[in-house]
Amino acid sequence: MQRLAPIILLLVGFFCAAQAAEEVGDLYQHRVEVNSQAATERTNALREALQATLLKLSGDDEVLASPIVDNALRNVRDYVVQYGYQQDTEALYLWAQFDPAQVERLILDAGGGIWSSLRPKLLVWLVQENEDLQRRIYAADSEAIVVQQLRNAAQRRGLPIQLPLLDLNDTMTVSVIDVWARFMDTIDFASQRYSPDGVIIARIYQTIPDPANLDLVTDKWQVDWTLNLGELRWRGEATAMDPGELGAAVIADVTAQLAARYRISSESDVSQQWTVQIDNLPDLTTTIAAEQLLANIPAVNDVQLVAYGQRRAAFSLSLTTDPARIRQALDLSQELQAVAVEGEDPTESNLFRWIAER
Structure with missing residues (x-):
């Protein structure tokens, strides 16, 4: 089974299932107030919009100080998908939409991580x-x-x-x-x-x-x-x-x-393998949904289904980060619930139960 294109995993963040965290939209776009449509002001506004987008995605002010980000700002148009001007009764704005994959890669290259939407x-x-x-x-x-x-x-x-x-x-x-x-x-x-x-x-x-x-x-x-x-x-x-x-x-x-x-970061260029078991998967459709959830986590390069039986599937993950970071993401997922195994440290468990209503 092939991995889908990377997107940010929607983590709830240790909230009770009865509570509903809010999905933040427009993470890859931003608008900046401008005085005119002059070329120089447009370039400066695009740079400001990219900085704001990086901050929304990473939550990390230190990312903005990275030389890699500084270089990206000098070539800001490489990250822009589209832009335009918006006028309201009070001001003129430049609106910009940035390429999600390039922006995420920039954050990871700068040593930062990507926060859930x-x-x-x-x-x-x-x-x-x-x-x-x-x-x-x-x-x-x-x-x-x-x-x-x-x-x-x-x-x-x-x-x-x-x-x-x-x-x-x-x-x-x-x-x-x-x-x-x-x-x-x-x-x-x-x-x-x-x-x-x-x-x-x-x-x-x-x-x-x-x-x-x-x-x-x-x-x-x-x-x-x-x-x-x-x-x-x-x-x-x-x-x-x-x-x-x-x-x-x-x-x-x-x-x-x-x-x-x-947030989840790519902490290493060296790939390592980690096996995750997910229980309560009654059919192929649910198993594919679980595989897609795993594949959509930043720093997970590849997911392979290696075993299935008695409603439990085992997936082999290829990672460029510490498995503890991925375990933490899974612990906080709406779809999964960590299962404590007798005699095992709960923080090191790789067994989860599928609880999503599909």
Whole structure:
């Protein structure tokens, strides 16, 4: 059986089957505001659009600093499938569509990895303490700069987010104290109505000057954030002179940490073999679907069906990455569920059960 053309595997990312991560579209296209259709401005806009596309796909700012990417930007037209101009009532934009295979290859050559197009929906509880030590939670309809920057950054990085409505239902359930103190039982209960895959709690407040260095100029504002996603936890912090910048800082940090865990990279030019067993495959159609799922994982060069019997199939995979990375991808798949084998380390199991409804 032949492998289909490589595409990004749609990973759910350790979410419960009842939850539905959101598929992010338009990963291979981007539009940039321009002042005119002049050739020089068009070239610069295409470069900016390619950079944005690389960031959405990899979630990795370091990829953009690669000399390989720098060379690609100088030859940006080699990656463009089509482009055009779009005019609305406020501005003129250049829109560009890039070749998926070439862009993915560029990311891998630059030492990065490709993040799934199916990404977690995150509910953001954003609370700020002002100079008078008064606190407020930002609602979904807020026009505050910090919220606008949060939304813009999430859109640029392909991260689906939402903020709570803070309607009567919310205010009767959760208070600003609950969010500031991170009382997770209360926050989780209030979050259920939004059916998110994960919850971010971000707190913005003024930094405390160092009394020993009062003349030292430091950022005036700070944000610390936590992300609860399934059983996993992330945290981080950032500072800025303007609190409006901290929404984007949270998204940049969250995206980088999520993508670092779940993107798949080609880590080696040396191919290695790994056998995967998949149970609960009742017929040929389902077996072919399982083979295609395996074949569509980045860094899987080839898939061969080597055995089938009693509803279980064994596939031999040719890889250019550590099998642990592929196992992690399969662990997070909507279609497969890892099966624990008695006496075996669950993280090293190569047995999975087909659970997709086909």
